[in-house]
Structures are given as structure tokens and as C-alpha cells.
Amino acid sequence: MATDGSPLPLVLDGAPEHFRHVRLTHAQWENSVRDVLRLTDVTGFFEALAADVAAYPYSTNEEVLEVGPELVVDYAEAAEGVAARIAADPALLAEVYPGTDALEFVTEVGRRFYRRPLTDTELLSFQQIFDVGAGLASATDPWSGGVGLVLEVLLQSPRFLYRIEAGAAGERLDGYELAMKLSYFITNSTPSDALLDRAAAGELDSDEGLRAIARELVATASARDVLRGFHAETFDFARFATITKDEALGYAASTSAELETASGMFFDYLFDESLGVRDILLSDVAYMSESMAALYAVDGPGAGQFVGVTLAGERPGFFTQLPFLMLHSVNETPNPIARGAAINYDVLCAEVPADTGELTFPPALADATNRERVTSVTSGPTCESCHHVYLNPLGFAFENFDGLGRVRAEDGGRPVDTSGSYPFVEGQLDFAGARELMSLLAESQQAHRCYAAHLSEYGLAHVLGPEEESVVDVLATASLDGSASLADLVVELVMDPAFHTRRGAP
Amino acid sequence: MKLPIRSQRGARVRRPKLNRRAFLRGSAGVTIGLPFLESVPERSAWSADSAPLFAFFIGTSNGVVQNRFWPSAAGTALTDLSTDVNAAGALAGFEQWISFLQGFTYTANPTGDTHAQSYVQTFTGAPGEGGGNQTTSTAPSIDTILAPYLNPDGAEPLALYAGRKAGYIDERLSFSAPGQLRAAEGNPYQVYLGLVQAGAPSGDSADGAIADRIARRSTAIDFVRDDLSALLAGADLGARDRQRLELHLDSLRELELRLGELPEGMSGCGTTTLDLDAIVASADTYRLSGMLEHIVDLQMQLAAFAFACNVNHVATLQHGDGQDAELYDVPSNLERGWNFHHISHRVQSDGAAGMDDVAEAAHAEIDRLRLETFRRGLVRFEEYGLLERSVIMWANQFGDGPSGSFRNLPIILAGNAGGALRTGLHLRTEDSELGGVLQRYNGQLLNTIAFALGVDEQIGVTEGLVDELLV
Numbered sequence: 001m002a003t004d005g006s007p008l009p010l011v012l013d014g015a016p017e018h019f020r021h022v023r024l025t026h027a028q029w030e031n032s033v034r035d036v037l038r039l040t041d042v043t044g045f046f047e048a049l050a051a052d053v054a055a056y057p058y059s060t061n062e063e064v065l066e067v068g069p070e071l072v073v074d075y076a077e078a079a080e081g082v083a084a085r086i087a088a089d090p091a092l093l094a095e096v097y098p099g100t101d102a103l104e105f106v107t108e109v110g111r112r113f114y115r116r117p118l119t120d121t122e123l124l125s126f127q128q129i130f131d132v133g134a135g136l137a138s139a140t141d142p143w144s145g146g147v148g149l150v151l152e153v154l155l156q157s158p159r160f161l162y163r164i165e166a167g168a169a170g171e172r173l174d175g176y177e178l179a180m181k182l183s184y185f186i187t188n189s190t191p192s193d194a195l196l197d198r199a200a201a202g203e204l205d206s207d208e209g210l211r212a213i214a215r216e217l218v219a220t221a222s223a224r225d226v227l228r229g230f231h232a233e234t235f236d237f238a239r240f241a242t243i244t245k246d247e248a249l250g251y252a253a254s255t256s257a258e259l260e261t262a263s264g265m266f267f268d269y270l271f272d273e274s275l276g277v278r279d280i281l282l283s284d285v286a287y288m289s290e291s292m293a294a295l296y297a298v299d300g301p302g303a304g305q306f307v308g309v310t311l312a313g314e315r316p317g318f319f320t321q322l323p324f325l326m327l328h329s330v331n332e333t334p335n336p337i338a339r340g341a342a343i344n345y346d347v348l349c350a351e352v353p354a355d356t357g358e359l360t361f362p363p364a365l366a367d368a369t370n371r372e373r374v375t376s377v378t379s380g381p382t383c384e385s386c387h388h389v390y391l392n393p394l395g396f397a398f399e400n401f402d403g404l405g406r407v408r409a410e411d412g413g414r415p416v417d418t419s420g421s422y423p424f425v426e427g428q429l430d431f432a433g434a435r436e437l438m439s440l441l442a443e444s445q446q447a448h449r450c451y452a453a454h455l456s457e458y459g460l461a462h463v464l465g466p467e468e469e470s471v472v473d474v475l476a477t478a479s480l481d482g483s484a485s486l487a488d489l490v491v492e493l494v495m496d497p498a499f500h501t502r503r504g505a506p
Numbered sequence: 507m508k509l510p511i512r513s514q515r516g517a518r519v520r521r522p523k524l525n526r527r528a529f530l531r532g533s534a535g536v537t538i539g540l541p542f543l544e545s546v547p548e549r550s551a552w553s554a555d556s557a558p559l560f561a562f563f564i565g566t567s568n569g570v571v572q573n574r575f576w577p578s579a580a581g582t583a584l585t586d587l588s589t590d591v592n593a594a595g596a597l598a599g600f601e602q603w604i605s606f607l608q609g610f611t612y613t614a615n616p617t618g619d620t621h622a623q624s625y626v627q628t629f630t631g632a633p634g635e636g637g638g639n640q641t642t643s644t645a646p647s648i649d650t651i652l653a654p655y656l657n658p659d660g661a662e663p664l665a666l667y668a669g670r671k672a673g674y675i676d677e678r679l680s681f682s683a684p685g686q687l688r689a690a691e692g693n694p695y696q697v698y699l700g701l702v703q704a705g706a707p708s709g710d711s712a713d714g715a716i717a718d719r720i721a722r723r724s725t726a727i728d729f730v731r732d733d734l735s736a737l738l739a740g741a742d743l744g745a746r747d748r749q750r751l752e753l754h755l756d757s758l759r760e761l762e763l764r765l766g767e768l769p770e771g772m773s774g775c776g777t778t779t780l781d782l783d784a785i786v787a788s789a790d791t792y793r794l795s796g797m798l799e800h801i802v803d804l805q806m807q808l809a810a811f812a813f814a815c816n817v818n819h820v821a822t823l824q825h826g827d828g829q830d831a832e833l834y835d836v837p838s839n840l841e842r843g844w845n846f847h848h849i850s851h852r853v854q855s856d857g858a859a860g861m862d863d864v865a866e867a868a869h870a871e872i873d874r875l876r877l878e879t880f881r882r883g884l885v886r887f888e889e890y891g892l893l894e895r896s897v898i899m900w901a902n903q904f905g906d907g908p909s910g911s912f913r914n915l916p917i918i919l920a921g922n923a924g925g926a927l928r929t930g931l932h933l934r935t936e937d938s939e940l941g942g943v944l945q946r947y948n949g950q951l952l953n954t955i956a957f958a959l960g961v962d963e964q965i966g967v968t969e970g971l972v973d974e975l976l977v
Contacts, residue, residue: 018747066750067753069757073760157730505746
């Protein structure tokens, strides 16, 4: 598909459909089960839940989070398994609720599941369910029988399975809804009892209170995990597991997992150090295993260990590190098209027109560099208007890194050419190589808006529509002009009306 | 040049399809894959040396058109029915398994409203008492007498129903004792759930874990259904949010089907499949005219299922309410649209009777239609191999419609009760003095059925057997 070579700005053309009932992701379900039942670890039942259709762009996307016939059975079986486990273990049962009063039990535990106090009608209903469970012949004793059945039902309740925003559209979410939305966004789990108490006390009803609580949540280890997960989805960590290379190159099956771990640690580092989007692009710290350190040509950790190393200036940011470079390559040969595409789509949100299908890597040409052969096979009216303008230039910037991510100065005995030019939204800009490209991106409004859009799509759990330009602008400005940290951006998103206002029906 | 699919940001993931089982909602209702019978092993539910016997009693309403009901051929041996234009022709193919029995009457003569009077006698063999639609029995019905003998675990017989309820006369067939009417279940889905629950082998698990599991899951399903319904009733719900909740609600059906996964003790039910899709779709039970024969189909399937799965060996089924006003779209009724009760009276009145050829033609067509329904049920029994272990009695409350006669009651038997009953008969003892068919009390027939099933009990008020039926 031909283009005119003009910039490709961020396009917000989403039309999200569900705001009032968005099902928990499986990870949220598992974390919530752990937390409402006060377990020390996740149950593992989420692995048996029917997988969702791959969500675009994030696993949190409302579009796919529904309950179909397969999942409804899986939820039931998981609920039965979890409840049976709790009911059969007095110690676990005591953690859920230490007393012996059925009404108090459904009041306390029901609030954790529903993320709000139960109504009198709901309490009565659960008391009746408790009585049914207490009377079952298979119950070890009436108490465990009643508790078990109540838990079984609560675990299948739509009020637990969905994040529900039921009030009037256009108004600020109420305290409990905000507690729920905050908690799932920032900690990927259900709000704690303490947070529900603060919601009840009205602390979330003011912007000051909301900001304070968001800041507290974003300082937790759970928030770091969430940010790691967000970046893993944004930059496709899952694809590391698909990397295969010739054994002769020394690429072991374990390397893929190491790449994922190292990538996660890099984003943890940014989070821990209160760093921001610029640092994703410019940080000179890379995490590595022993085998990765060899490719980086630095002293690494011992076997089975990872370490953060400050690298020489050739490797600014995540996209000059091994994981990105090895993913987008074939054996030792870089794949500039894939590298360029990733920067376009994931860093600049440039919607380069594309045919569908898998990449067919161009065959080698005699006496040609990798850049030359890629340029050759992407020439012609059908290809070059995209490849030569948007894809190849950004990919060629990384030609000084081979397919294993090692620095190289030559390709086929000739010096590598990493220069290029790209039509940014800010204008056509030239760069000599990856370092200059990363510097351009770090100061590019287009890159910061793209990151802002990613984070918003993840946090708001839907594809952004044109009415959400504002939140993107706010976050991009905070990132570009205010050098906001990743955690700060999370808080800024929470403080935006796009987050704390009830959307209602589309 | 192609690009990696992942990076095609323009592409949108479409909403997921229901991916494991076909779950199609269309004009015909909900269709759901069968969850358990696909894997039922091909073996009998009972061992050959302790094969049980089964009894099934079906009562229908409003009489028949006598001269267009019985087999046309002369003689007492049932011959090929395939070309018979009478209603009997609907049972072609089952000649070796059935008998048409003419010449039976109730003990008490009709007075006042005969619909209730007749039904209470159909399977009790004893007069009713009380007036009008309040008439009740003076004896237990045969199903409750047989059940202690035929159900080794002492289970009460199934009481099934098809048709409108809360009408003038509802179920009136099964009595546990004089005047003790047993409620009949008109919702096939509830029948199914009950069968599965009853089939849970509590004896195999001392703590009743399977039955409890069903109870627990039923509790959860009921709760979730109510909760989803409440959410659906919420204000300002967009169409897509509504669809999402409705999908969840519909998906509970899958869980309900799993609820019916056969417990181990029920795993020998043969290879015939229940029409479980339709049974689940019938969860709202009889609602409209036009559903009646379908509900009867399902109830007969379930009776056969209960027998084959060794859950229950005795059942009754009332086919239509006490004065059945079903609207049948048989050819002779298409233009008029009379209800069946009026057709049977030959006049559009619940209280009067008349003479009307078109209504009579329609009644004959309904007779045939109903025997076609009966035949479909027999097919299920045959597929389960039950006909050689069963007695199935099909009876109508009246001899004919306009008069509401208690004479010459339309009765068909199917099955040979383990070889004790003769089949392939058209029993009609001509009585020259009476100028017609010799009339015997239906209680004698009920006695005979009990006897053939090994139960030496008198049913109702009449002594004696119908010897011609016994091997």
C-alpha cells in the first residue's frame, strides 16, 4: 500500500463498547481470590480458566473480557476447588474469617468479594445459602459446609467477576468504584479492606484524597509488577519464547527466558529509580545473565544470576539491548524491517499501512550488505513508499548490532551504515545511528504521546477513542516536559477525568 | 513485503466466538452440544439375571373418534398397520409390541363434569368422589401400588405432565392413597435434573458427595442467574453491556448441562441420546398452544431415560390438562382454530355438545397426531431395549368426545412385561346381547398389568384378570 511519505501521527479511533461490566482478567481473578481469601499465594486455578481471545492491544481490554459457556464452567470448577480447599482446612478458614458468626462472616467476606458493603437483601440471600451449605450431608460440619457454599457462590458471582460501574454516566465514580478501579489498575487485584474503609470514609471523593491514595498504591511492589506486565505486553516479551537460532551460535533454549527476565528487570529498575519514558530510550543500564554478558562483552554475573551493568555509550535504552535486538533478527543477521516496524508501532504509534501475513525475510544477495539487500527487495512502487520511508530507516539505525545483539562495525567486510531519516510528526529528522535515533525519540512528542496512549489503553482497559486525546496530551506533557516517572504517569492517568469519570453506555 | 502480524496495529481483534461448543441461538431456540451421553458406554444398566420390569401409564383427554381410531382390519390379531387410515395406523411398525384393547369401561357411570371423574378412574380402577373439577380418587393409582415392588430402592414413581396448568383441571392421574393426588412435573428440564440428582449413587459415596455437589452447583447457578438478571434490569445499560451479561446468562446453560453429567451409577443407560437440547430449551415448560406434543415427546424420552438408567421403574404421564384446550393446527382445524376441547364437543362450548362433521374430522386428525407422538415415544423405549421389560399403557379418559362416554375406552398396551403379556392383539369381544363389544372394567386390565409385572395386588374395586392378555 503506497503512502505519500508524510508523518504518521497517533490515531485514536477506538470505539470501546463495555464500561459498566468489565470482567476481571484471569490474572486479576487469581490475585483477587488470593487476597479476598487471605491466602499467602495464588491458588493456581487460573491456569485452568479458558484462555481469552488474544486481546488488542492489552490483556485488560474490555472487548474480550466476557464470560462464555466454557469459562462459566471453568469458573464453577475453580470456585468449587477453591472453596473445598478452604472449607477443609481450619487454618485457612480462620484466615478468611476467624469467627463463628454466619452473618458477620457474609458481611465481612462478602464486602471483600463485592468490593462494597452488601445490601440487606444480599446479606439475607447469603445467609440462606450458608444454611443450605450447612445442611449438606457431605459437610464435615455445619460451619465449614456453610462457609464453603457461600464462598463457592461468591466466587461465581457476577459482582465478583466483573468490575461494575453502575451509577449515572458522566459523574465521578463513587468511592467504592474508584477503590476497585484504582486497585485493579495499579495492583492488579481487589482493593484491600483498608482501602475499602477509606472509600467508606470518603477519602476517594476528593482529588486530593484520590491522588494521595494513588501515590500510596503506586509505591507498592504490586505496582511494580503491574508496570512490568504493562511493558511486557507493550514490547512483546512473550515473543522471546519464540526465538530460535542455530545451535552453532551458542543460543540455548534457556536464553529466551533469560531475555524475558532481563527485560523485566530493566523496567523494574526504571520503576525503582523513579525514571521515566526518556530512560526507556536512553538508560545505559542493562540487565543480563552470564551468557548475555558474554554477548555484551562485559563481565557478567555467575551462573543463574542476573546483574545490572552500566554499558558503554553505544547502547542507550531498551531497544539497543539484547532482548529487542535478538528478537528482531534471524540467526546472526539483523532484521531491519522487523526492528523498524517495532519502533514505528510500539514507540511512535505510527500506523504504517501493512499487508497481512508473516514476514518473509529477504534472501541474501551476493556481495551486498544486509542494508543493501533489504533495500533491494523492498524497492519498487508497492513496497518502497512504506519500507523506504518508515520501516527500513528506523531498522537500519540498529545495523551496528548483529542478530545476537553484539556490536558490529562491519557487515560482510564493509562498514555498517546506520544513518537514516524519518518523517516524525515534528518533522523530517536525520540520525546517524541508534544513539542519535534514541535521543530524537526521547525528545519527541510523538514518542511520549505514544507511550501515554499505551499506558492509557492499559489503565483504562479499552482502545482509546478520539474523545480521549486529552488524557494522552496530559500524560505526554507530564512525561516530555515534566520528566514524570513511570509511576508519576500512572498517578496522572488516575487523576484524569478519563479514569475517574463513569462512562456508562457507549 | 509482509510485516509481522503482531505489529499490525490497524488490525482489531474481534470478539471471541463461542469456541468449544456450538451454542447457537436461532429461531428454533437454543442448541447446545450434549455433554455426557456421547460417552455413555454401550451396556445395559442392569444385569441380565436381575433385569427389572417397568410400567408407564399415559393418560390423554377428550376421547377419540371411535370409528376412526381402532385398527381397521377385522380379527383379534393385529395386522400390518402401515396402510391403515385410522389413528391406529400411526403405530405401524410396532405391531409386534402393542395391543389395542377395546371394550373397557370405568366402574362408575358419568355424572356432572366427567373430565375429572374419568381421569381419577383411569389408573385407579375405582370410582371417584366429590363433584365437578374437585373430583378425586377413592383408591391409590396403579403406579403407586407398583412402585414399591418395581423400585427396589423404594423410590416414588415419576409423575409427569404435559400441558397447561392452573386450568380447570390439572393433573389428576396419580394418587398415593384415596384422595391423595400426587403433583406432576410439567417441565421436562426439571424432570431431567431430578432424575440426574436421584441417580446420584449415594450408596456409592457414604457422604452423598455427588448429590451434594449437584445441590451446591444448583444453588450457585440459581444465584448467578438471579444476580445477572438483576444487573440486566439496571438502568442505563448499553446494548453491548446487555449482550455481555446475556451471554453470561445463556452460558449458565452449559453449567446446567454439566450438572447433569451422569454419576457413575447411571452410566449404563444405553447409547440412545436424549434430546437434551430441547429439554434444556423447554426449561420454561408449557407456555403456548402448539407446544403440547413436543413436551409429551420430551417427557416420554425422560421416562425411557429414567428406566434405562435404573433411576425409576414406574411413571405416569398426563398428556394435556383435564379438559385439554390445546390449539391443534390439523388440516380440518386450520380455518376455524377451535381448541381441542371444543372440537371434542363438536361445538364451541365447554358445556354443550353438538354434531359437526368438520370438528369430528379434526378430532380424528388429532387422534392420529397423538398416536404419532406416542409412537415417537415408543421408538425411544425400543432403542433402549425396554419394550421387552415394560408395560406401557396409553389410555384416553373417554370413549368419545361429544358424549364423554365411559364405555369402550381407547386403550393401547405396549411391551410384553418380560414375556408375561401377549402383544399383537386387537382385543374386542363381541357381545351379541349388548349389540356391541363386551364391556369389562378397566380395573381388571390394571389387575392384569400388575399380575404380569409380578405384583399380586388388586387395583381398584374390581376383581379378575383379562386372561386373553396373559401368556
